[in-house]
Amino acid sequence: MTFAGVFSYLVFFLIFVGIYAIMTLGLNIQRGFAGLFNIGIAGFWAVGAYTSAIMTKGPSPDHLGGFGMPFIVGLLVAGLISALVAFLVGIPTIRLREDYLGIATIGIAEIIRLVIKNEAWLTNGVRGISAIPKPLAGSFGSNYNLFFLMLVVLTIAFFYYLSEKGINSPWGRVLRAIREDEEVVKAVGKNVVRYRLEAFVLGAFIMGVGGALYAHFTSFISPAAFRPMQATFLVWIMLIIGGSANNFGSIVGAFLTWGIWTGTEFLTGMLPAAYTTQAAAVRVILIGVFLEIILLNRPEGLFSEKKYSSASTADN
Amino acid sequence: MVLQLFLNGVILGSIIALGAIGLSLIYGILKFGHFAHGDLMTLGAYFAFLFKVQLGLPFWLAFVLAAALTAGTAILLNLILYRHLKKRDSVIVMISSVGAALIIRNLVLLFWGPQNQFYVKAIQMPLVLGDGLLRIKENQIIILVLALALVIAVHLFLSKTKMGKAMRAMSDNIDLAQITGINTERVIIWTWAMSGVLTAAAGILLAFDTHLTPVMGWNLLLPLFAAAILGGIGSPYGAMFGGLVIGISQEMSTLIISAAYKPAVAFTIMILMLIIRPSGLMGKKV
Numbered sequence: 001m002t003f004a005g006v007f008s009y010l011v012f013f014l015i016f017v018g019i020y021a022i023m024t025l026g027l028n029i030q031r032g033f034a035g036l037f038n039i040g041i042a043g044f045w046a047v048g049a050y051t052s053a054i055m056t057k058g059p060s061p062d063h064l065g066g067f068g069m070p071f072i073v074g075l076l077v078a079g080l081i082s083a084l085v086a087f088l089v090g091i092p093t094i095r096l097r098e099d100y101l102g103i104a105t106i107g108i109a110e111i112i113r114l115v116i117k118n119e120a121w122l123t124n125g126v127r128g129i130s131a132i133p134k135p136l137a138g139s140f141g142s143n144y145n146l147f148f149l150m151l152v153v154l155t156i157a158f159f160y161y162l163s164e165k166g167i168n169s170p171w172g173r174v175l176r177a178i179r180e181d182e183e184v185v186k187a188v189g190k191n192v193v194r195y196r197l198e199a200f201v202l203g204a205f206i207m208g209v210g211g212a213l214y215a216h217f218t219s220f221i222s223p224a225a226f227r228p229m230q231a232t233f234l235v236w237i238m239l240i241i242g243g244s245a246n247n248f249g250s251i252v253g254a255f256l257t258w259g260i261w262t263g264t265e266f267l268t269g270m271l272p273a274a275y276t277t278q279a280a281a282v283r284v285i286l287i288g289v290f291l292e293i294i295l296l297n298r299p300e301g302l303f304s305e306k307k308y309s310s311a312s313t314a315d316n
Numbered sequence: 317m318v319l320q321l322f323l324n325g326v327i328l329g330s331i332i333a334l335g336a337i338g339l340s341l342i343y344g345i346l347k348f349g350h351f352a353h354g355d356l357m358t359l360g361a362y363f364a365f366l367f368k369v370q371l372g373l374p375f376w377l378a379f380v381l382a383a384a385l386t387a388g389t390a391i392l393l394n395l396i397l398y399r400h401l402k403k404r405d406s407v408i409v410m411i412s413s414v415g416a417a418l419i420i421r422n423l424v425l426l427f428w429g430p431q432n433q434f435y436v437k438a439i440q441m442p443l444v445l446g447d448g449l450l451r452i453k454e455n456q457i458i459i460l461v462l463a464l465a466l467v468i469a470v471h472l473f474l475s476k477t478k479m480g481k482a483m484r485a486m487s488d489n490i491d492l493a494q495i496t497g498i499n500t501e502r503v504i505i506w507t508w509a510m511s512g513v514l515t516a517a518a519g520i521l522l523a524f525d526t527h528l529t530p531v532m533g534w535n536l537l538l539p540l541f542a543a544a545i546l547g548g549i550g551s552p553y554g555a556m557f558g559g560l561v562i563g564i565s566q567e568m569s570t571l572i573i574s575a576a577y578k579p580a581v582a583f584t585i586m587i588l589m590l591i592i593r594p595s596g597l598m599g600k601k602v
Contacts, residue, residue, distance in 0.1 A: 037407045039351075039414060092591045099349040100590060102410060103541045106351075107583035110538060118576045229418060229534075236411055277430055281422040288419040295412050296400055 011145045013262065018152035019214050021254035023231075024238040025159050025247060026206030032245035032305075033167055034199035035179035036094070037102035041235050042228035043109030044204045046116060047085055048078035048211025049221045050123055053132045056216075063124040071135035075155075075212045082208025083201045085112075090200045095193045101200075109228055117223045128222025132215050148217055155213065156251065159206050163247050166202075175199055176245070230284065234261060237291050243301030252302065261287060319450055321567045327456050327525060329563020330463035332536065334518035336543035336555035337470060338511025344487030344550020345507055348406045352393065352417035353515060354537030355424075358530060360386040360516025361523040362424050368435055375435070379520060386519075387512030389420075394508045417534065425530045433528040459521045466517055467556055470510075474552060479506050487550040538579060539566065542586035548596025557597065561585070 023041060030036040052074035059066035069077070085108065093104040116123045123129065140147045166172050178185045178192050186192055215221050234257060242253025264286050268279030294301070339353045363385045367378035393416055401409045442451040474480035482503045486493040494500055519533055526532075543562045547554025562582050569581045589596065 031407065035405070035407070037410065039411075092587050096590060096594050098407060099410060100545070100594075102351075102407075103349060103538070103545070104583075104587065104590075107538050107586065111577075111580045111583060114577055114580060118574065229414070233414065233418060236414070240411070278426055281425040284422040285419050285426070288415045288422070291415045292397060292412060292419075295408060295415075296397070299404060299408065 008145065011149050013258070015145065015149050015152055015217055017255050017258045018149065018156055019210050019217070020235060020238060020258055021156055021251045022152070022159060022210035022213065023207055023235045024242065024250040024254045025156070025163055026203040026210065027235055027239050028203075028245065028247060028250045029163055029166075029199050029206065030203035031239060032250075033172065033175050033179065034196055034203075035098065036196060036200050036203075037098045038105045038200070038203070039102050039232055039236070040089075040105030040107075040109030040228075041207060041232040042226050042230075043105070043112040044082045044085065044207035045211040045214065045231060046109075046112055046221075046226050047082045048208030049215035050116060050129070051081045051208070052078040052212030053129045053215045053221060054122075056133050057129070057131070060124075060129075062127070063120070063129060064122045071133070071216065074216070075209050078212035079205040079208040082211065083205040086201045086204030087197070090197045094196050094200060109232070113223060113226065113228060126223055128220060128225070129215075130220045132219040132221065134216055134219060152213060155209065159209075160247055160251070167247075171195070171198075233291075234258075234287070237287065237294075239301075240291065240294055240299075241301050243303035243305065245305040246301075246303045249301060249303035256302075257287075260290065318568075318571070321570065322564060323450060323452060325564030325567035326560065327459055327563070328567060329560035330460060330467075331518050331522050331525070331559075332539050332543050332563050333556040333559025334463060334466060334514045334521070335536065335540045336547070336559045337552045338507075338514045339540050340544040340547060340549060340555035341483060341487055341507050341552055342511055343544060345483065345490070345504060346398065346402060346409075348398075348402070348409045348413070349541065351410060351413040351537065352420060353511075353540055354533035354535070355417040355420040356386060356390060356512065356515045357519035357522070357533035357536065358424055358528075359389060359420050359519070359533075360512075361519035361528050361532065362428055362433075363516065364520045365428070365433055365435065365523070365528055369433070379517075382520060383513040383516040386516035387509040390508040390512035390515070391505055394504065399504075417537075421530055421534060428528075428530070430530060433523075435524055435528075455524055459525055462517070462521060466514065470514070470552065473510070479503065483507055483510075484552070487552075535579065538586075539563070539582040542582040542589075545586050545596055546589050548598040551596065551598040554596055554598035 023045065026044075027038065027041060030038050054063065054065050055067050055069045055077050056071060056074040057065045058068050089104050089108045090101070093101045117126055119125070134144070134148070135151065136147065137144070167175070174185060174190055175195055178190075178195055182192055218225070238253040238257040239250055240253070241257055242249030242251070261283070264283040268283055271279050335353060335357055339350060342348075342350045342353075360382050363382035364378045367373045367381050368375055373381070397412050397416060398409055401412050440453045440455060442453045444451055474484055482493065482498045483506065485496070485498060486500060486503050490500070522532060522536070539562050543558035544555050545558070546561060547556070547558030562585060565585060566578050566581045569578060
């Protein structure tokens with residue numbers, strides 16, 4: 001492989017790392033800071049991807065569209081619709097035990113998948129949506145992916161800043177206090193359910209934006225593109241490896257996990273073509289075993305939660 | 317038509333019920349949602365495929381061996397994973413069970429491939445009852461009889477044996493159960509064993525009704541949870557009832573909505589239940 005080949009692969013690789021890092025930052029707000037159990041990440045991802053695709057494309061006979069909105073509006077609406085879905089799921093379930101939210105998120109992810117598959121007027125069904133516009137396409141020639149990487153990095157920086165700010169604010173302190181001991185927070189008169197719901201909705205917004213970036217980068221999405229459990233599971237592994245409640249760890253976790261995941265692809269790629277199904281299965285088994293080993297042996301991940309002392313918050 | 321859908325619903329419902337009993341008891345006793353339950357079902361069905369089709373054993377023997385192996389797998393999962401993780405917060409145990417689910421499903425995929433498999437390849441002529449009003453296959457009659465027999469066996473086990481009573485006691489109030497000197501570790505192992513057997517049975521009966529695929533159990537996970545929540549977490553009888561309600565509603569729903577959205581029915585019922593009465597029909601307060 002030439003140097004240029006390696007470089008362009010690296011850029012491609014980093015874009016995916018970046019999109020997953022955005023997902024992980026979103027999950028970190030939900031799980032890391034608020035202790036919420038979301039295993040329907042793929043659902044929010046898909047909602048974001050489809051929303052932005054539909055918003056930004058020109059008229060198409062195959063599916064709803066023709067809005068022709070700019071890229072940035074697509075991202076924003078993707079985040080908002082994803083947040084709306086989270087709000088609707090959260091209202092009945094977030095006040096209950098944390099596992100009910102988990103079950104509900106699996107359910108909503110499944111329903112989203114069914115809608116995408118069956119409502120062809122909206123999403124073109126199993127055939128998917130193609131030719132999703134890329135922002136400023138054609139302006140950067142062969143360096144386009146590098147430009148897209150910059151977009152992804154900017155998005156990460158924005159959410160990272162937002163998340164750090166939020167968690168150091170009084171809002172974030174209440175959130176972490178709820179995670180540690182709900183009863184105490186209730187006793188001082190805070191509306192626990194509202195804080196939780198806000199964290200859940202904010203996390204889903206971030207996931208929606210991440211999904212939109214994915215759609216614009218690949219420029220083709222279909223129900224088959226979302227292996228629901230695989231995507232959800234990878235994001236969870238990223239969060240756990242990085243260390244829950246640590247934004248920096250989330251990004252490192254995304255990098256490492258995606259690296260390992262891609263590495264297993266190289267490994268199984270050496271098998272004869274006849275074994276592709278088996279190879280895919282082996283990859284998931286490997287990453288699954290990897291997660292279990294981490295959970296058993298290093299539950300706090302690589303980075304543990306930062307100490308947010310009152311002194312450090314006073315400085316801000 | 318309505319009657320036929322109702323019958324189909326009862327068949328599906330009894331399969332869901334079998335799976336949901338174990339899920340509900342594990343939930344009640346160990347306090348976490350076991351997300352690998354659907355895939356254990358799949359595993360049980362494929363174990364039976366191994367013995368019945370690949371090794372040519374009689375069906376009843378394949379059934380017993382598959383149930384035993386699945387129970388063993390469930391105990392093993394508890395031994396290597398859940399037992400060590402349960403001291404930490406329940407999200408960690410649950411995500412570990414999600415991992416276990418993916419591992420099991422992909423092992424099935426690895427060993428048996430993605431294509432549909434059948435216990436028996438022959439086409440069955442359904443029995444037609446009441447001037448074509450109702451059609452039922454011989455397989456489905458066997459399913460109903462076996463499911464009923466298993467439910468009765470579970471009832472006898474839970475109400476007559478010491479272990480069964482201990483299980484219900486632990487599910488009801490774990491502290492109280494410990495004070496009365498119940499050996500909780502043993503009860504937990506028995507709970508996994510029983511869940512494994514019932515889950516395998518559910519998987520085998522489902523495959524017997526239709527066919528085997530690596531995602532068959534995963535697709536039923538939501539109905540299983542919905543049944544357990546509807547009946548009330550920790551209540552085995554609630555789970556049986558919940559299973560029937562979910563199965564019948566899923567089938568009957570095709571009268572009103574597109575069959576493609578059948579899986580959404582379980583979800584909707586579950587959410588409604590969580591809004592109206594989160595403790596379930598027969599459960600205690602959450």
